Amino acid sequence: MNLKRLLVFVLVISHVFCLETIAGDIAKKTTELTGLQAKIKQISRSVSNLKTKKNSLLTELKKLDTQYGKSAVILRRLDDQANKLKHSIARNRQQIQKKQQQINSQKHDLENQVKAAYGMGRNERIKLILNQQNPSLSGRMMVYYDYLNKARLKKIARIDEDMQALHDLELEHLKETTVLEDKLEKRKREQSVFLQTKIKHQTLLAKIKKQVFSKKQQLGRFKLSEKKLKSLIYSLQQTLDDFPFEDGGVKEFAKLKGKLAWPVKGSLLKKFGAQRSGSHWDGVLIKAKEGADIRVVTRGRVVFADWLRGYGLLTIIDHGKGYMTLYAFNQSLYKTVGDWVEAGAVIATVGKSGGQSTAGLYFGIRKKGKPVNPVKWCRKIRHGKVG
Secondary structure (H helix, E strand, O other), X not given: OHHHHHHHHHHHHHHHHHHHHHHHHHHXXXXXXXXXXXXXXXXXXXXHHHHHHHHHHHHHHHHHHHHHHHHHXXXXXXXXXXXXXXXXXXXXXXXXXXXXXXXXXXXXXXHHHHHHHHHOOOOHHHHHHHOOOOHHHHHHHHHHHHHHHHHHHHHHHXXXXXXXXXXXXXXXXXXXXXXXXXXXXXXXXXHHHHHHHHHHHHHHHHHHHHOOOOHHHHHHHHHHHHHHHHHHHHHHHHHOOOOOOOOOOOOOHHHHOOOEOOOOOEEEEEOOOOEEOOEEOOOEEEEOOOOOEEEOOOOEEEEEEEEEOOOEEEEEEEEEOOEEEEEEEEEEEOOOOOOEEOOOOEEEEEEOOOXXXXXXXXXEEEEOOEEEOHHHHEOOOEOOEEO
């Protein structure tokens, strides 16, 4: 009997210890689960912060691209104005020199006339009137004398006019010089803003590059950019009016295949259909000097001129009959929506907008929304060079 009680007591004690062990394991697992959940939340917050940071960087990129482009336009405009003023001042200086030479010549002629009159003697007119010995000679001399006086008066009047003209030219010269100095001072200030923006832009690009993206993430970014562009082109086509052509004036886009001029001079860096981080180039990338002029390939109407993710500062031109040309990664945009542009007109300048590390132009052609190879539409490429 005592043995049975002992066995029961041992079993009870063993069961209690077993329950305590299980309870301890449960508590441990619960603590581990809580810690794991906390880590998951922390990682989720980190991912969310990265997405927010990424979007913030892209927003800042758009802002800097736009500001950089505007500064470039202002600088170019100031340079053009300054050059025109310099040419005007140079012409003005030549006119002043020419007018001064005319005045000096007229003064010299007047001096000769005065000397001639002096050579005839003082009171010569009275002597001629009183001279009765040779009336015919006296008459001719009187006519000659009157001619000299009239010529002298004309010379004096012309000198006065030229002196006034010279004075006006000198005032204009002073005014233009003052305006030029003001333009150059404005250019100096704008150049400072331009350089500061450029430094900020480079710093931002470095930050963006530090973000680690897998090939899958890069592909996702390109796909998203392409989707946005396709959506944009589709919406533009839905809202466009019929493209008006002048009779006998401009050829339809379809008839220009193989004849279009390239929009910029440079080397073909990426061909149509080339690999682009798992995606493909739906246009061509032309490496060109930053700030170089970009010209529209043929007559058209601007239907988009703004910043677009993945393409930076972008201009889209409608050429009618479902054809459009695209010009991206620009430094600055010179045309706005609704502007008509003739073939060869400057619409933008080459840049690095949209996060590009190398200056170049993305050039694309769309036929009813579908990408077509620009190489087949533009003039032949020679030794990898276009334009």
